[in-house]
Amino acid sequence: MKSMARPRHGSPNTIVIKLGTSSIVHETTHQPLLSTLSGLVETVVQLRELGHKVVLVSSGAIGVGLKRMEMASKPKSLSGKQALAAIGQGRLIALWDNLFGQLGQPIAQVLLTRGDISDRTRYLNAVNTFKELLSLGVVPIVNENDTVSVSEIKFGDNDTLSAITSSMIHADYLFLLTDVDSLYTTNPRKDPTAKRIEEVSSIATIRSQVSTTTLGSNLGTGGMETKLIAAEIATAAGVTTVITSSKDPKAIFRILEYNNALRSGRASPAPGPAADPPRAAERPPHTLFKPSPTPLRDLKAWTSHTLHPAGTVIVDGGAHHVLARRESGGRLLAAGVRGVRGAFASGQAVRIAVRRAPASAAPGGGGSDAADAHEAERAREAYLRGGETQPGTPVLPADASLASSISTIDDLLGSSVVADLGGGDTTPSVPTKTLPEEDHVVLDGGRDESEDWELEEVGRGLANYNSAQITRVKGLKSSQIAQVLGYADSEYVVENVTIRVPP
Ligand SMILES: Nc1ncnc2c1ncn2[C@@H]1O[C@H](COP(=O)(O)OP(=O)(O)O)[C@@H](O)[C@H]1O
Ligand SMILES: N[C@@H](CCC(=O)OP(=O)(O)O)C(=O)O
Numbered sequence: 001m002k003s004m005a006r007p008r009h010g011s012p013n014t015i016v017i018k019l020g021t022s023s024i025v026h027e028t029t030h031q032p033l034l035s036t037l038s039g040l041v042e043t044v045v046q047l048r049e050l051g052h053k054v055v056l057v058s059s060g061a062i063g064v065g066l067k068r069m070e071m072a073s074k075p076k077s078l079s080g081k082q083a084l085a086a087i088g089q090g091r092l093i094a095l096w097d098n099l100f101g102q103l104g105q106p107i108a109q110v111l112l113t114r115g116d117i118s119d120r121t122r123y124l125n126a127v128n129t130f131k132e133l134l135s136l137g138v139v140p141i142v143n144e145n146d147t148v149s150v151s152e153i154k155f156g157d158n159d160t161l162s163a164i165t166s167s168m169i170h171a172d173y174l175f176l177l178t179d180v181d182s183l184y185t186t187n188p189r190k191d192p193t194a195k196r197i198e199e200v201s202s203i204a205t206i207r208s209q210v211s212t213t214t215l216g217s218n219l220g221t222g223g224m225e226t227k228l229i230a231a232e233i234a235t236a237a238g239v240t241t242v243i244t245s246s247k248d249p250k251a252i253f254r255i256l257e258y259n260n261a262l263r264s265g266r267a268s269p270a271p272g273p274a275a276d277p278p279r280a281a282e283r284p285p286h287t288l289f290k291p292s293p294t295p296l297r298d299l300k301a302w303t304s305h306t307l308h309p310a311g312t313v314i315v316d317g318g319a320h321h322v323l324a325r326r327e328s329g330g331r332l333l334a335a336g337v338r339g340v341r342g343a344f345a346s347g348q349a350v351r352i353a354v355r356r357a358p359a360s361a362a363p364g365g366g367g368s369d370a371a372d373a374h375e376a377e378r379a380r381e382a383y384l385r386g387g388e389t390q391p392g393t394p395v396l397p398a399d400a401s402l403a404s405s406i407s408t409i410d411d412l413l414g415s416s417v418v419a420d421l422g423g424g425d426t427t428p429s430v431p432t433k434t435l436p437e438e439d440h441v442v443l444d445g446g447r448d449e450s451e452d453w454e455l456e457e458v459g460r461g462l463a464n465y466n467s468a469q470i471t472r473v474k475g476l477k478s479s480q481i482a483q484v485l486g487y488a489d490s491e492y493v494v495e496n497v498t499i500r501v502p503p
Helices: 034-049 061-068 078-103 120-135 158-168 203-207 223-236 249-265 298-306 317-323 369-384 411-415 468-473 478-485
Strands: 015-021 053-058 106-113 139-144 173-178 239-244 287-289 311-315 337-341 351-354 433-435 439-442 452-464 492-499
Touching: 015 034, 034 053, 034 078, 034 249, 053 078, 053 120, 053 158, 061 078, 061 249, 061 433, 078 106, 078 139, 106 120, 120 158, 139 158, 158 173, 158 223, 173 249, 173 287, 203 223, 203 337, 223 239, 223 287, 239 249, 311 317, 311 452, 317 351, 317 369, 317 492, 351 492, 468 478, 468 492
Parallel strands: 015 053, 015 173, 053 139, 106 139, 173 239, 311 351
Antiparallel strands: 239 287, 311 337, 351 452, 433 439, 439 452, 452 492
């Protein structure tokens, strides 16, 4: 067995394994699934013996709490779930400690909320703690800190938490162990004709080919959809992501071996005649999501996935074009800003959005390709000049008060126009429409007062100034920032921008 999962290229892998509630407690009796748990403990200890570093993301606090209180089903209220998680988490970690302790393997409990890592310093502290634990040979066991998580700060599901953890520690693999052995075209628990998906290179493409709408167990959170989101986050950070069954945790060795063999040309990707020596390994059932060949840099991954955007910065086409290029360094000039939605502080994450004319407002589908290219070039040049002042943009004097740039309380709070993108806007008032096939979001509520345009999120970044300040310097040259604000910490209004929807 050990030879089957020799560390790739002679170097050990960092492996995150996530176990869902449906694999930890029985769906109806809520009794712990001891054979699954013991099998996983043996697997993790063997992986450790082979030199791999392993982090376990364990759901199950609420499930264990249900058993402890002999309750039949999950309470509906947030406080009810939080209370059960508080009851169950202690017993859950005690169970893991007991099982790992039988094999002499020390563990550590790591409870995280999104709030814990939405500050760069706290994020780096969490990374350092993981590094320290792994270098001590400990297996960190991660769960969301449900008892203190509220909707604004929660990861919401452990699939996402495991993906963020994988990206934080630059894992090589994320294994999402669940009660089905793969992603299928439709829910295999409901549709016997469902077909297994073996390998995914583009999650955007696969989304249009599979249905993930039905949930599985009564205990799980999010079903397959949250696993796709997790795969998207992890693969973007360069982590190979695998969905497979928790019933046979030792399959992890076979999956590692199979994929290592595939990389080195020793296994055939599809079932068929055995390759010339050594023999092609049989493909263990699983879905493998290939990592991005150009993973996001650490800070950008942090900005894109771990932070709740606190508001939106609307940019013009020129800025969008430039930001989409690597050479831009992900830095946004005030010249490219057309407006701001929501209230945010300097240092907070923001969405980058563009205005899009609704299809109905584009007569004849717009101009010719040549005219569009010319227009795009003109916009890029205007933006790069550091910004000609946009016609109609009021240039405020240096002593202009904050109040003068805020005409209503909504300008300050952003509550009338900011849609909740599953993120941190405190007062979501407009329903969000997601377009999963393109992985972007249209802010239905973000209509400009004077034009019938929609806002579309195209990326994320970190604000260098607060929302009121960016409102005051929008459209201006960088050299004018100090004049208007009385100081200029940076010539860029937003940094670490990741553009996910190209122009
Ligand atoms: N296309 C699909 N392929 C596989 N499983 C699916 C699909 N769509 C929905 N599911 C359901 O997702 C469930 C796994 O998600 P979930 O219950 O949240 O598990 P966990 O508790 O392990 O996170 C499966 O039991 C299955 O019923
Ligand atoms: N943090 C929760 C689990 C939330 C969750 O994502 O559950 P699951 O979909 O079963 O992985 C708990 O410990 O009960």
